[in-house]
Amino acid sequence: MPTMAGMTFAAAFRRARAVVAGLLLLTLAVLVAPAAQAHDMLIDSRPAAGEVLSEAPDAVVLTFNNPPLAVGSAITVVDASGATVAQGEGTVEGAEVLLPLSEPLPSGDLEVRWRVASSDGHPIEGTIAFTLDAPAAQPTASAAPTAEPAATPEPTTAEPAAAPTAEAEETGLAGLPTWLKVAVGVAALGAVAGLVVLVARRLREDRL
Template identity: 40%
Template sequence: MRLLRLVAAALAAALLAVLTAGPAWAHNALVEAEPSKDAKLTAAPEQVRLRFLQKLDEDRTTIAVTDAEGRKVPASEPKADGKAGSITFAEPLPNGVYTVTYGVVSQDGHPVRGTYSFTVNAVAPPTAPSPSPSSSPSAAAAAVAAPASVILEEEKGGPAWLAIAAVIGVIVLVGVAGAALVRRRRS
């Protein structure tokens, strides 16, 4: 009976460690986007607004939009407001496919980057904006020049899930070993 109490205490301690250590493993992640991923819009959006799990650092937040040819769409510098970041377009977007590329930094310092696309198919398309060459690309624009295949760590089952799975595996092993010992002593 004493061994059973010892095993139960070990399981409770392991469970407590898993539940309290969760935020230390957490990386920031995109939770909401306007326009949303793969959206088919009948009117051009005025801005892109992204909401994340953690508060954003405005100096380390990048958001950019490119057209189907990979040209950067003229927009404001990214603004961070708590957990949300946004850019506003200088002119209405013409019909076409657009790619949003973003980069933020988690509270633990881990960079998180991602991309997604949306389509504008307005009934009466606005006139196409004339391309305005950028005289000097900012560091923020350079930081978001990530390939389209980049996705979030969480979306591809990053290290946070591995750590949680490992702790759960240890808990299960301790429980099985404890049950085997109790059964062995009774025999």
């Protein structure tokens, strides 16, 4: 039969072993905890998770508790069907990673899928769901109808003025035909001759 001293030693040994095991677990927890906490974590974002926006954002902004490495950053925005509507490599500015959005996002349920390299070099990733409830884009006003160009009047050809002819009508004797001028001249000479004869005859009668 085991002695009382043997039983006491065995119980003491078990208690000591339990204490050592507890100390080992505590030491391991202390050593592992800082390593687990070394990875960076997302502490803020724009858009925020679950946010409902009334207008499309001009950029996706992720804020971390420590500045991530400026390599390996990737941000993708997908719609409800999983189709990519925007993507690119994020730009690291301090503790923020930014992705400018050159095109407006479509309305509906959207999700930001991100991946960055934390300050200790380990990649971290996550998703941010949000909703865009923006009014539909108004159609651009159609250009005002252009006025019909005024009809160009057809050029009218003016009738050329009749060229003056040699027989154009003139005023006075100069406008008479040549034959009529001769006739008038002969008649005038005849009248003068007759007058001379008449005067001569009267003078002769007076002398008698």
